[in-house]
Amino acid sequence: SSNIRLAVIPGDGIGTEVVAEGLKVLHATGVKVETTEYDLGAKRYHATGEVLPDEVLDELRGYDAILLGAVGDPSVPPGILERDLLLKLRFELDHYVNLRPVKLFPGVATPLGQARPEDIDMIVVREGTEGPYAGAGGVMRKGTPHEIATQESLNTAYGVERVVRYAFEKARQRPRKKLTLVHKTNVLTYAGDLWARTVERLKPEYPEVETDYCHVDAASMFFVTQPERFDVIVTDNLFGDILTDIGAAIAGGIGLAASGNINPSRTAPSMFEPVHGSAPDIAGQGKADPTATILSVAMLLDHLGLSEAAAAIEQAVADDLVERQGAWAARSTSQIGDDIAARVAG
Amino acid sequence: SSNIRLAVIPGDGIGTEVVAEGLKVLHATGVKVETTEYDLGAKRYHATGEVLPDEVLDELRGYDAILLGAVGDPSVPPGILERDLLLKLRFELDHYVNLRPVKLFPGVATPLGQARPEDIDMIVVREGTEGPYAGAGGVMRKGTPHEIATQESLNTAYGVERVVRYAFEKARQRPRKKLTLVHKTNVLTYAGDLWARTVERLKPEYPEVETDYCHVDAASMFFVTQPERFDVIVTDNLFGDILTDIGAAIAGGIGLAASGNINPSRTAPSMFEPVHGSAPDIAGQGKADPTATILSVAMLLDHLGLSEAAAAIEQAVADDLVERQGAWAARSTSQIGDDIAARVAG
Numbered sequence: 001s002s003n004i005r006l007a008v009i010p011g012d013g014i015g016t017e018v019v020a021e022g023l024k025v026l027h028a029t030g031v032k033v034e035t036t037e038y039d040l041g042a043k044r045y046h047a048t049g050e051v052l053p054d055e056v057l058d059e060l061r062g063y064d065a066i067l068l069g070a071v072g073d074p075s076v077p078p079g080i081l082e083r084d085l086l087l088k089l090r091f092e093l094d095h096y097v098n099l100r101p102v103k104l105f106p107g108v109a110t111p112l113g114q115a116r117p118e119d120i121d122m123i124v125v126r127e128g129t130e131g132p133y134a135g136a137g138g139v140m141r142k143g144t145p146h147e148i149a150t151q152e153s154l155n156t157a158y159g160v161e162r163v164v165r166y167a168f169e170k171a172r173q174r175p176r177k178k179l180t181l182v183h184k185t186n187v188l189t190y191a192g193d194l195w196a197r198t199v200e201r202l203k204p205e206y207p208e209v210e211t212d213y214c215h216v217d218a219a220s221m222f223f224v225t226q227p228e229r230f231d232v233i234v235t236d237n238l239f240g241d242i243l244t245d246i247g248a249a250i251a252g253g254i255g256l257a258a259s260g261n262i263n264p265s266r267t268a269p270s271m272f273e274p275v276h277g278s279a280p281d282i283a284g285q286g287k288a289d290p291t292a293t294i295l296s297v298a299m300l301l302d303h304l305g306l307s308e309a310a311a312a313i314e315q316a317v318a319d320d321l322v323e324r325q326g327a328w329a330a331r332s333t334s335q336i337g338d339d340i341a342a343r344v345a346g
Numbered sequence: 347s348s349n350i351r352l353a354v355i356p357g358d359g360i361g362t363e364v365v366a367e368g369l370k371v372l373h374a375t376g377v378k379v380e381t382t383e384y385d386l387g388a389k390r391y392h393a394t395g396e397v398l399p400d401e402v403l404d405e406l407r408g409y410d411a412i413l414l415g416a417v418g419d420p421s422v423p424p425g426i427l428e429r430d431l432l433l434k435l436r437f438e439l440d441h442y443v444n445l446r447p448v449k450l451f452p453g454v455a456t457p458l459g460q461a462r463p464e465d466i467d468m469i470v471v472r473e474g475t476e477g478p479y480a481g482a483g484g485v486m487r488k489g490t491p492h493e494i495a496t497q498e499s500l501n502t503a504y505g506v507e508r509v510v511r512y513a514f515e516k517a518r519q520r521p522r523k524k525l526t527l528v529h530k531t532n533v534l535t536y537a538g539d540l541w542a543r544t545v546e547r548l549k550p551e552y553p554e555v556e557t558d559y560c561h562v563d564a565a566s567m568f569f570v571t572q573p574e575r576f577d578v579i580v581t582d583n584l585f586g587d588i589l590t591d592i593g594a595a596i597a598g599g600i601g602l603a604a605s606g607n608i609n610p611s612r613t614a615p616s617m618f619e620p621v622h623g624s625a626p627d628i629a630g631q632g633k634a635d636p637t638a639t640i641l642s643v644a645m646l647l648d649h650l651g652l653s654e655a656a657a658a659i660e661q662a663v664a665d666d667l668v669e670r671q672g673a674w675a676a677r678s679t680s681q682i683g684d685d686i687a688a689r690v691a692g
């Protein structure tokens with residue numbers, strides 16, 4: 001089969017370090033891949049003032065997938081790279097599913113004293129292109145005592161249906177076949193009602209899937225007290241942002257949390273990235289855990305239909321995580337990458 | 347001194363059970379109090395179709411404070427009692443501070459394996475009258491493939507300044523004197539900017555207070571991994587809703603989480619209530635833990651300047667919680683109330 005054409009955006013801070021390990025492990029699978037690096041992020045912003053030029057965006061559309069490390073640096077005004085690069089890619093490439101597994105691997109320490117791996121095994125299907133992330137809103141009388149600032153959540157039947165449908169499909173494929181909608185229908189009545197009606201409307205098409213509803217405040221609590229409640233969660237962009245960080249926390253930390261920004265209609269490439277940020281405080285020291293990126297590479301391969309290579313990486317990570325338990329010496333970023341790559345190759 | 351005039355809304359489900367214990371403990375303090383009960387909630391709604399008649403609202407304005415149990419029942423369409431009673435009271439009585447301590451009492455089991463009481467001791471100052479709770483939004487082409495539903499967060503300089511000021515005052519009075527703003531400024535730029543600028547603008551008036559900022563997703567994670575980061579948190583209505591439920595989870599559960607809906611300008615009575623809901627599944631069985639309501643009564647007394655009585659209740663609860671540790675037999679709702687009341691009286 002032909003080579004995978006992969007665009008790579010290492011980004012800033014630890015982004016470059018973890019992406020190097022992700023690619024190392026990718027190459028170890030033997031999958032034929034051709035990578036092209038893009039220097040988007042703080043450096044390009046400082047050098048040229050550009051964040052995501054149109055030509056670059058158009059080029060990116062031509063790849064099979066995108067691997068992103070992390071962007072952001074204290075030298076760049078907050079929000080610029082997040083909005084004009086990260087979110088712009090998600091919106092422009094129509095990544096309407098932000099797929100975030102929350103899974104406690106055996107051997108991994110969780111802050112939850114009582115939780116076992118079988119208790120924490122869910123997938124959060126976060127909407128990726130609308131809701132409170134739409135950027136709608138405004139400000140009036142700024143800086144005066146009469147200032148008013150608004151922020152609008154935009155939810156469309158089109159946008160909600162496609163992500164809910166995706167979540168039903170995911171739920172159907174899992175042993176427990178349970179789908180939980182998380183929202184705040186008792187307060188955010190207009191948006192919540194659209195989400196709730198959409199789940200109800202599609203439910204008859206998936207008779208084998210059990211559905212459930214949970215307010216976001218209660219769901220956030222249950223992540224900590226009863227994570228075993230959840231199998232597949234579908235939720236809006238902002239609630240998904242919050243829940244998946246709690247999910248990362250309970251499943252052993254942000255160093256292990258992978259994500260896929262997926263365009264299931266395949267009208268544009270999907271993008272895979274660790275949930276963590278660029279962590280400028282530990283950048284360049286070989287301290288970052290590349291596991292989240294390596295697991296994101298597995299999601300990428302799975303998305304491209306290379307499920308064997310994906311499974312090999314997941315197994316290698318699982319084995320590495322069991323082994324870490326007893327280890328007294330912390331390994332560097334590249335040592336972890338070497339070890340996982342060796343398992344994949346070997 | 348004259349009697350405290352207290353309006354009591356027991357509400358539905360376990361609401362009535364826990365309020366009975368709250369009042370029992372209140373009476374045990376010896377504070378002179380005159381209570382008037384209001385039957386607001388599911389029963390009144392079914393009997394009369396009314397949720398909060400204007401005359402009742404006007405009457406409530408005349409009290410020194412309000413004690414609320416919990417409202418809500420599966421027989422009432424979701425959202426009605428929440429919006430037209432709970433939120434309406436908060437809005438009409440201008441409860442712009444929703445004060446929610448997150449404190450791990452010694453002896454209390456937390457799902458966080460490693461956390462000690464000194465690690466979890468914070469106060470969340472949640473805005474209570476605006477933001478995404480304003481009820482603004484709409485729907486168009488409902489039920490069609492072209493439906494769009496919007497939900498608007500309304501933030502005013504007036505509303506943000508007064509709650510941020512309150513939080514600075516709280517922080518100043520605590521040993522650590524640390525105030526963390528939680529928002530999502532990198533995505534919700536208009537609202538986030540107003541909040542961030544307000545903190546910066548008021549900061550010089552509180553030179554002894556150290557300030558900090560945290561995105562809501564990271565903050566939610568830190569509640570689980572590093573709760574010791576936080577002292578006083580100030581945040582918007584929706585983020586506060588989510589954070590305080592995570593807070594309840596890490597501090598021993600929703601059975602212990604108290605809250606005050608406070609009108610610091612005292613143009614109307616403040617209202618105190620447990621964070622938990624009416625829990626219809628366990629209602630009427632004497633299974634509910636009344637501790638959250640009892641701690642809410644302590645907050646109520648403190649708000650009315652009766653800090654000795656408030657402290658006596660808090661101490662009694664703290665002692666009771668230590669004792670619970672070794673207890674093999676679960677006590678009923680009224681037994682817990684009896685035991686705490688005895689300590690207060692004793």
Ligand SMILES: CC(C)[C@H](C(=O)O)[C@@H](O)C(=O)O
Binds near residue numbers: 241275
């Ligand atoms: C950086 C930020 C814009 C982003 C988000 O809010 O989606 C991040 O928190 C994430 O979860 O990927």
Ligand SMILES: CC(C)[C@H](C(=O)O)[C@@H](O)C(=O)O
Binds near residue numbers: 186187428432433587
């Ligand atoms: C019942 C609901 C409207 C309420 C809220 O969202 O504020 C509750 O969750 C709370 O936290 O007091």
